[in-house]
Amino acid sequence: MKRGLTDGDGSGRPTADRVLVTGATGTVGEPLVRELSDGDASVRLATRSPDDARERFGEGPEYVEFDLAHPETWGATLADVDRLFLLYPPGSAVSDVTEFADAADRVGVEHVAFLSILGAEKFPVLPHRRIETHIAGTDLAHTFLRASWFAQNLSEIHRREIVERDEIFVPAGDGVLSFTDARDVAAVAATVLTEPGHRDRAYDLTGPAALDFEEVAEIFSEVLDRPIEYADPSRLTFARQMYRRRFSPGFVAFMVAEYSVVRLGRSGRTTDDVEALLGRPPRTVREFVEDYTDEFRA
Ligand SMILES: NC(=O)c1ccc[n+]([C@@H]2O[C@H](COP(=O)([O-])OP(=O)(O)OC[C@H]3O[C@@H](n4cnc5c(N)ncnc54)[C@H](OP(=O)(O)O)[C@@H]3O)[C@@H](O)[C@H]2O)c1
Known part of the structure; x- marks a missing residue:
């Protein structure tokens, strides 16, 4: 069927x-x-x-x-x-x-x-x-x-600092993240909603690798062909900047908490669930930046 x-x-x-x-x-x-x-x-x-x-x-x-x-x-x-x-x-x-x-x-x-x-x-x-x-x-x-953390946070929440200051401005220390591409999450959602065999299950959706933000900045620099730095601000400096950008206090607090978990090294777990469900490997951060290049041009 x-x-x-x-x-x-x-x-x-x-x-x-x-x-x-x-x-x-x-x-x-x-x-x-x-x-x-x-x-x-x-x-x-x-x-x-x-x-x-x-x-x-x-x-x-x-x-x-x-x-x-x-x-x-x-x-x-x-x-x-x-x-x-x-x-x-x-x-x-x-x-x-x-x-x-x-x-x-x-x-x-x-x-x-x-x-x-x-x-x-x-x-x-x-x-x-x-x-x-x-x-x-x-x-x-x-x-x-x-x-796990969507790569699209980089084009939605953190795009402005990348475009205007050539900076990835997140307080993540040297913690790693198993970035997942929201398009893969959507593809998995379509699969579980339209194909049999997914009732009463939980899937852990991650990208293929755990990267720190130095590695992410290197990928950005290579793909965009201009130097992008990882700023790694303190959590206070980050929170002030996000308030200035008029994010709500609740959302800023949520982001600070999320990045605190990343700093502690708790966000790097990768799984095979996306590949098992889609029959292809999950998208990489490099593919994400390549597909969204226009978003990151000044
Ligand atoms: N960002 C990440 O890294 C990440 C990772 C894992 C899980 N998540 C979770 O993903 C969820 C957000 O998904 P997303 O990023 O795809 O959404 P999103 O881009 O944040 O957009 C929010 C959506 O919610 C709808 N919405 C807002 N208020 C609503 C209301 N009162 N009634 C009905 N709809 C409302 C909006 O629809 P309209 O404006 O069209 O009504 C919009 O489509 C959150 O629960 C988040 O915690 C996020």
Whole structure:
């Protein structure tokens, strides 16, 4: 049977599943929507701004106005959905996500793929882990996608310092990270939502290697053909700079905590899960910089 097709009406005739993508305009959601749209699944794209999303994605997907903080939007969002890609939007209430998962369960959604964080299972108080535990207690089949640090943080959060000052400005010391490419996370999400065999599983999604930021700066310098330095500021200097750039205090605190873990050498674990699921190796940081070169030009 083709990807995204099931014998949904019991007639023996394949029918397309409807996959609801939350966070569809985000770093993972956008490539996920594109990936699913290339298959046979019917894609419903959930966003607070459907008109903007329609401009980006065109007429292929179905659009629905969805806000986790507004339960009155949930009914139309979940109607006739078979599978769900769910994320915890930074800054949202954990209870909004868990109550939305309960609503999905009540209306008969079969399977949820939840975007989580590598190592979440070791931190019971982490929002992502609290959501995982809650989902595991529902009747939804689930797949937890525990991803390491996205290479795309370099083009989204840290792009400005790379472009304006030729600097990678993160307080990570000489800690290493098993950078994963968000496009690979999206490809894995599409796989687990459209192919059998991934129910009630957790996958640890990383890139192929653990690199420190000196090595990352060298890759940037080679690919962009200009010297890029690793600044390694103190955590205080980093936090001040991020506040000046108007990131919220909560997000700055989260970043400082994340980089503190990196400094401690706890973020370098690599796994084979991406390759096992996709049948090809995960993208490297070099491939990421090559593909995003235009983003890093002044
Ligand atoms: N960055 C990393 O290195 C990394 C690594 C592992 C896991 N994660 C996890 O990945 C998740 C974020 O995924 P992402 O980076 O793909 O997203 P993102 O780029 O941060 O975008 C956030 C998405 O959430 C949606 N959103 C925000 N507030 C919402 C609300 N109130 N109701 C409904 N939707 C809302 C936005 O949609 P609209 O604006 O269109 O409504 C947007 O599509 C987080 O849980 C993060 O912890 C991140």
